[in-house]
Every structure is written in C-alpha cells, then in structure tokens.
Amino acid sequence: MIYLDNAATTPVRREALEAMWPFLTGSFGNPSSHHRVGEAAAAALTQARQSVARSLGCRPGDVIFTSGGTESDNLAIKGLALGSLRDGAPGHLITTAIEHEAVLETVDYLHRLHGFEVTFLPTDALGRVQADALRQALRPNTRLVSVHYANNEVGTVQPIADLAAITRAAGALFHTDAVQAGGWLPLDVTALGVDALSLSGHKLGAPPGIGVLFVRGRLPLEPLLHGGGQERGKRSGTENVAGAVAFAVALELSLRERSERAARVAHRRDEFIATVLTQSPTARLTGHPTERLPGTASFVFPGTSGEAVLLELEQRGIVCSSGSACAAGSSEPSHVLTAMGLSAEIAQTAVRFTLSASTTAEEVALAAASVHDAVAAVQRLGG
Template identity: 65%
Template sequence: MLYLDSAATTPVRPEVLEAMMPFLTSRFGNPSSHHTVGEDAAGALDDARARVARILGMRAGDVIFTSGGTEANNLAVKGIALGRAQLNGSRHVVTTPIEHESILESARYLERLHGFDVTLVGVDERGRVDPDAARAALRDDTALFSIGYANNEVGTVQDVPAIAAAARERGVPVHLDAVQAAGWLPLSAAELGVDAISLAGHKLGAPKGTGVLAVRGRVPLEPLLHGGGQERGRRSGTEDVAGAVGLATALELAEAGRAAASARVTALRERFVAQVLAAVPAAALTGDPVHRLPGTASFTFAGTSGEAVLLELERRGVVSSSGSACAAGSDEPSHVLVAMGIAPEVAQTAVRFTFPASLDQPLDAVAAAVEASVAAVRSGG
C-alpha cells in the first residue's frame, strides 16, 4: 500500500518518538510542580519552546503549545480579535473563503456571538489572493487578517509578504495558518511580516494532539481556556511536555531537510502531474501550477465521482483523499474549489495526492493507477 495523504497526517518519526520517550516514562513530572521532578519537566518544556521559537524567528515567550492546528487557529482568530476589541473596539475580521474550517468557523462565531463583521477576500481561479484586494478589504476597525500560507486542498501558496505588508500599513495584525506549509516553506515571522503563526505536529512527524500558536508579545490575546494560568495565562491546562518535545524535534528535523526535500519532491510531483494530465482525458490540475506546495498534486476528473475514484485507487494499492480530512464524509462540494469558481458537480470529482518529504522515487505506477481508476469509474466498473 502506498500512502499519498500526507496532508492529512504523517507517521511519527523514530527520532521524535525517541526524544519523547523519557517524558512518557521516567521524566514524567508536571511542569507546574515546585520540586525537582517538576522542575526537570519545566526545563524540558522551556527548551522545546526555545527550539520552536528559533525556527519561527520569534521569542520563546511568544510560543504557546496547543492540542493541534485547530486549537491554534481558534485561539489565534478568537483570541486576537477579542483582545483587539477590548483594546480599541475593533470588531472586523478579514480572511478568505478557502481557509480551513477552524478559521472560517471561528470567524463565524465572532460574527454570530460577538457582533463582529467578517469580510472574505475572494481568490482567483488558482486560489490566490490579490494583495491589492486584501488591502482594499481592510478598515480602520479591522482587528485581524487571518490567512493560510498554503491551502490544504489544492496546495496554492499565497504571497504572504505582500499581504502582510498591506495589513501592516493599516496597523492590522496578521495570523498565518502554516499547518500545511511547515517543512516545505520558510517560517521566519520577520521575513514573512506576520504576527502569529499556527502549526500542527502531526503534519511533520510528531504525534497527533500537538500544536503551536506563536503570537508576538505586542499583540493582545484573550485566552479561550481558563484555569491554572499555564502558558503565561494564555492557555490554561497542564502542558504535554512529551508532545512539546516531540513537536520541537519534528520541526527541527523538517527544517533541516526542507530545501533538499522541496527541490526533490517538486521535480517528482511535476513528472507525476504531467503523466496524469497526458493519460487521463478531461483531467484538470487544481490550484496554482507554480505557486504551490512541493508535495501537493490535486485534480478534478470530470464525469466521475471523486469518492469512487478513491475506492478504485485503494484497490490498486494507492491511498489518497478527496480533500481535507476534516471534511471527510461530507456530501457537499469542497468550499475551496467552489470559491475558486469550479462548478459544484466538477468539484465533487476532486482527488488530492499529497507526498511525504521523504519521497525519492518517480510515481509512474501511481499515474498508471490513476488512469486505470478513472477509466474504471467512467465505464461503470
């Protein structure tokens, strides 16, 4: 079985498991405890925080460990928007219609229960935001601009520095959902010009249930979890020391191999895309063909059902997906593809292949499996 759904999750790396193991066994202390066992755990947590901060180009105190990308995005959108509302009365949030549900639903929550206005900046047919359109959406009362670095379904990469510069002109903080981009793209907050970054460990070879939100100290943040005041009062609850150590280790490993992996996987992806487009009638690549994640190739196959194609692919030993794992099982067409102007009936034919950073062999056999699977669906099996 060949697993090509790395955007959904990745296996835990052996080095990560090795780094975590002491904190699941002998070094088990609560980092809030004021004795030697607790202080040992607190030291490991501080070290993990500093390691993550170095890669993000932020201060260790900016890093908040969370239970994953969804919590990190919720804390960013709700926490920053509510913090800014308390600070200066701002009650306007800007995002885009192709974001992960954790961002879109958080914005709708603010609109529904806290009286915020929400503006969705449209995207073009490749899923890109025009920085001038982003600039035009900003208002004097804009509390936050939240955007994904790279889309989780089609892999389109945004011009984050240009969008962030437009927000900076108006004094609006920018939150960057980098869950899919980590390990593939640069993450320096200073170079990108952003104020907050979300990450999820399980996209990088750390366990599920691990994540980060890094927020610059000058940005107000209203906590969503209250209790013991952990994470400098921004996220209460006993920290997962082993998870933090694992995430830091996975992020360092991904960053160390990022340039080589990106170049290698991009070349293999391009070969695969060309083979599929040449072999499968009416196949169409979705997303930006140039500004896209190295490890993402997504298609529509008109005249099929994406779910049926996935079943045929699995029969042939290839595991992939029809889009976001968080929306799996929905009968609705992808909100991302519809926002890009793709007809709903075509959007329901989508299939996404996402590759691991370790990919080092051509995908000729997978392209042949795609051709056979689409043909089987179109012929009725």
C-alpha cells in the first residue's frame, strides 16, 4: 500500500509515542490532584506547554490544549467573538468561502444565534485571498477575521502575515486555522502577526484527540466548556497530559526538520504533478502552482467520477482522498472548488494526493502511473 492521504491524518511518530507512554501507564495522574502522582502529571503538562510556546514563539500562558483542530477553531472564533460582546452589540466577522467546515459552521452559528454579520471573502481561481478584498470588506465594527493558513483540499497557502497586518491596522482581531500548515510552514506567531492560531496533533505526528489554540495575551475569550476551570479557565475538563506531551514532541521535531523535509517533499510533489499531467492529458491541477503545501497535489479529471477514480486507485494499492476527510460521505461537490470557480460537475471529479516525508521516489512514480491507469479505466467504463 502507498499512503497518500497525509492531509487527513498522519501516523504517530515513535518519539511522540515514547514520550507519552509513561503518562498512560505509571504517571497516569490527574494534574489537578494534589499528591505525588498528580503533581508529576502537572509538571509534565507545564513542560509540554513551555515546549509548545517555544515552538510558536509565544508565552506559555498563551497556549491552550484542546481536543484537536475543530475545537481549537470553535474556541478561537466563538470565544473571541462572544468575548467581544462585552464591548457592545454583535459586530461583523470576515472569513473565506473555502475554509474548513469547522470555521464555516462556527461563523454560521454566530450569525444564526448571536446576530453577527458575516462577510465571505472571494478567492481567485487558484484559491488565494487578495489583500484588497480584505481591505474592502473591513468595517468599523469588524470584530474578527479568520483565514486559514493553507487549504486542506488544494493546498494553496495564504499570505497570512499580510492579511493579519491589514486586519490589525483596522483594529480587528485575526485568527488562522493552521491545521494543515503544522510541520510544513513557519509558525512563529509574532512573525505572522496573528492573535489566534489553531493546530491539530494528528496532522503532524501526534495522536488524534489533542490540539492547541494560541490566543495572544489577555484577549477576552469566552470559554465553550465550563466546569473545573482548567487551562486557566479557558477550557474546563481534565487535561490530556499524554496527548499534550506527545503534541509538544511532535511539533518540536516537525519544526526542527521543516526546511529540509519541506524541500525534499516539494520536489517529489512536483515530480508527481508533472508526471500525472503528462500521462493523463485530461487532468487539471487545482490550487496555486507554487504557493502550495509541499506535500499536496490535487487534480480534477473531467469526464470521470472522483469516487470511481479513488476506488480504482485503491484496487491498485494507492490510498488517497477526494477532498476533506471531514466531509467524507457527502454527495455534494467540494465547496472549495466551486468557490474557486469550478462547476459542480467538474468539482465532483476531484482527487487529492498528500505526500509525507517518508514517501519515496519509487512510490511517487508508481502512484503517478496508477493514476493514469485508474483514470483510463474509469473513462472506459463511462465515468
């Protein structure tokens, strides 16, 4: 099997697994407990928080451990938007039409139940948000702008530092969903200029069920979960110490290796893209040709069904995806591709391949040849 669905999830790194193992066994205490076992867990949690803060270039107090990217997005957007209600009536939110569902559903909730106005920024045909579009959308009552760092379907990378600077100059807050960027792109929150940033552990070598939300300083953040007041009152619930330890290790290692790994994977991605486009003349690359995640190659194959191509590829030992794993099972065309201007019919032919650092040149060549065979087989059967 050749696994090319790393944007959906990645295997747990051995280093992360070894680091978390003691906190699933002998040091299993509740970090809120005032005894030796609990205090050992609390010390490990503190060390993990400090490690994450070093990786992000922020203070430990700005790091909130969550259950994953979806919760981090929800807490950032709901928390900051509802926190702003202390200053008056509901205001205005800005996001894009190509965000992950965790962002889109959250802003919809704030619109329906709390009266926030929402503007969806358009993108160009390559999936990039234009700075002028953001400038024109900002209003005096804009509370928060949320734009993802990199798209989970086509891999297009957004100019986050520029967009954050425009937002900050207008007096609004800026959040970025950096779930797909984790381990691939720079994450220094000061350089990016963001007020909040979401990450998910299982995208960068930690296990599922752990995530991080960075929130700058003492910004008013309304908690989603109420209870014992853990995470400095921002996120109640017994902390996942083992997950936090694994996350800290995986994040530190992924950032340490980032430059070399990204260059190597991008080279193999480009080889894969070139071969697919040469061998399968009907294939069209989606997303930005250069400003994209190092491991992401997404295509549409007009005249086919993306799901049928996936089945043919799996029979040939190639595991990939038709888009976001979080939208699996939906019969609707990709909202990302339609927002980029593709027709619903073409959008339903999409297939996404996401490489990892362990993807070999031989696997890339075999996968590209398999794409040609799978597409040809589907076309022979009439789509």
